[in-house]
Structure formats: C-alpha cells, structure tokens
Amino acid sequence: xxxxASNEDSGFDVTGKWISKEHCxxxxxxxxxxxxxTEIDYDFDKxxxxxxxxxxxxxLDSQPGK
Numbered sequence: 001x002x003x004x005a006s007n008e009d010s011g012f013d014v015t016g017k018w019i020s021k022e023h024c025x026x027x028x029x030x031x032x033x034x035x036x037x038t039e040i041d042y043d044f045d046k047x048x049x050x051x052x053x054x055x056x057x058x059x060l061d062s063q064p065g066k
Contacts, residue, residue: 001027022046 004026006013011031018024028040044052 001025019043024049 001015001017004014004016011033013029014026015029016024016026023043023045025041025043028042029037030040031037
C-alpha cells in the first residue's frame with residue numbers, strides 16, 4: 001500500500017494500491033479524539049475516483065466567502 005495522504009494533527013490517513021489498470025483499493029483511517037478509530041476499505045474503479053475528485057473539488061470551490 002502507498003501512503004497517499006496523512007495528517008497526524010487531524011487524525012486521518014489514506015493508503016492505496018492499484019489492483020488492476022482500472023481498479024484500486026483505498027483505505028481511509030480516521031481517528032477522532034474520544035471517538036476511536038474508524039477504518040474504511042473500498043475498491044474503486046478509476047472513473048469513480050475521477051467523479052469523487054470532481055465532487056470534492058466542486059464542494060471546496062463553493063466555500064462561502066470565497
């Protein structure tokens with residue numbers, strides 16, 4: 001697995017690996033103070049990832065007061 005993103009201050013990290021030319025596996029680990037650790041494992045195809053990227057970008061671009 002490759003470490004894609006990590007932020008110890010915020011308590012999250014994302015790791016991933018390609019399982020084929022079209023699909024990858026991502027693991028999201030979230031650790032919230034007092035809430036414990038949550039781990040989400042999911043297999044994505046590259047088109048789902050592109051859609052997710054676009055949705056997140058659109059959300060961030062819509063930030064109030066920007």
